[in-house]
Amino acid sequence: DGGITQSPKYLFRKEGQNVTLSCEQNLNHDAMYWYRQDPGQGLRLIYYSQIVNDFQKGDIAEGYSVSREKKESFPLTVTSAQKNPTAFYLCASSQSRYSRLKAFFGQGTRLTVV
Amino acid sequence: QKEVEQNSGPLSVPEGAIASLNCTYSDRGSQSFFWYRQYSGKSPELIMFIYSNGDKEDGRFTAQLNKASQYVSLLIRDSQPSDSATYLCAVHTGRRALTFGSGTRLQVQP
Numbered sequence: 001d002g003g004i005t006q007s008p009k010y011l012f013r014k015e016g017q018n019v020t021l022s023c024e025q026n027l028n029h030d031a032m033y034w035y036r037q038d039p040g041q042g043l044r045l046i047y048y049s050q051i052v053n054d055f056q057k058g059d060i061a062e063g064y065s066v067s068r069e070k071k072e073s074f075p076l077t078v079t080s081a082q083k084n085p086t087a088f089y090l091c092a093s094s095q096s097r098y099s100r101l102k103a104f105f106g107q108g109t110r111l112t113v114v
Numbered sequence: 115q116k117e118v119e120q121n122s123g124p125l126s127v128p129e130g131a132i133a134s135l136n137c138t139y140s141d142r143g144s145q146s147f148f149w150y151r152q153y154s155g156k157s158p159e160l161i162m163f164i165y166s167n168g169d170k171e172d173g174r175f176t177a178q179l180n181k182a183s184q185y186v187s188l189l190i191r192d193s194q195p196s197d198s199a200t201y202l203c204a205v206h207t208g209r210r211a212l213t214f215g216s217g218t219r220l221q222v223q224p
Contacts, residue, residue: 033211040122042202042216043158050210058211090157100146100165101206105157 003027006091006106012114013078013085021076021109023091030096032074033103036060037088046089049074050096078111086113117141118205120215128223133190135218137203140184146206147179147186152217153199162188193222 004025013019023032031050035043045058049068063082068074074093078085088110092103119138127133135149146165150158164170164177164186176189186205190197200217207213 031210035214040216042118042120043204043214045211045213048211056210100163101212102148102160102163103204103212104160108157 004091004093004104004106006089006109008109009107011109011111013111014114016080018077018079019111021078021089021091021111023074023076023106025072025074025093025106027093027095027104028071029093030071031094031101032068033092033094034058034064034066034074034076035090035092037090043090046076085111087111116215117207117213118203118215120201120203120218122216123219124221125218126221126223127193129193129195131193133193133197133220133222135188135190135201135203135220136185137187137205137215138185139203139205139207141205141207142181142184143208144181144184144205145208147177148204148206148212149175149177149186149188150202150204150214151199152202158202190220193220195222195224198222 007022033048034046047066049055065077091106094103149162152158162177164179170177174191178187200219202217203215204212
């Protein structure tokens with residue numbers, strides 16, 4: 001089945017620890033995105049990538065890092081510099097910047113600081 | 115001013131009624147407009163998209179776009195309890211990723 005797979009579904013982070021959220025897609029989409037959602041809030045853009053080996057900061061990139069070494073993969077690392085990481089993290093992909101940006105989402109990763 | 119604004123609700127309608135959800139945006143250069151439905155604890159699901167002024171219908175859903183007034187709306191006809199969810203408006207503002215509103219929570223009363 002084609003789609004976007006995020007793992008794990010739930011993740012617990014200790015203070016001062018880096019954690020990496022996985023996002024894999026088999027839709028052959030060029031563009032991939034990471035959003036963060038806090039309770040009762042909309043989605044805020046963390047990072048996006050239009051092509052392999054290239055990515056851009058979004059509105060709230062501080063404390064996060066990404067890589068795009070393969071077309072199908074766009075992992076997000078939440079570093080210890082992110083002071084309030086508890087949130088719902090959503091990965092999305094779209095065919096390209098020219099496809100009017102119909103974006104489709106994975107099932108999300110819920111991160112909690114313990 | 116937020117780039118994309120929605121009333122947070124909740125918007126409560128009786129079963130079988132028309133639900134009307136509204137969204138305004140600030141960037142006049144915006145080109146593409148999307149409605150996502152998000153059930154509690156789940157990820158957003160694309161339900162409608164519109165690029166040109168006017169109406170676009172798909173089943174019980176109608177998206178309406180008025181670029182001169184900078185608003186986009188979603189009508190849900192014959193509302194069902196299963197339509198109860200948060201509806202997110204998203205706009206392509208010329209940057210390389212969608213910008214989302216904070217969502218409107220819809221409650222359909224049986």
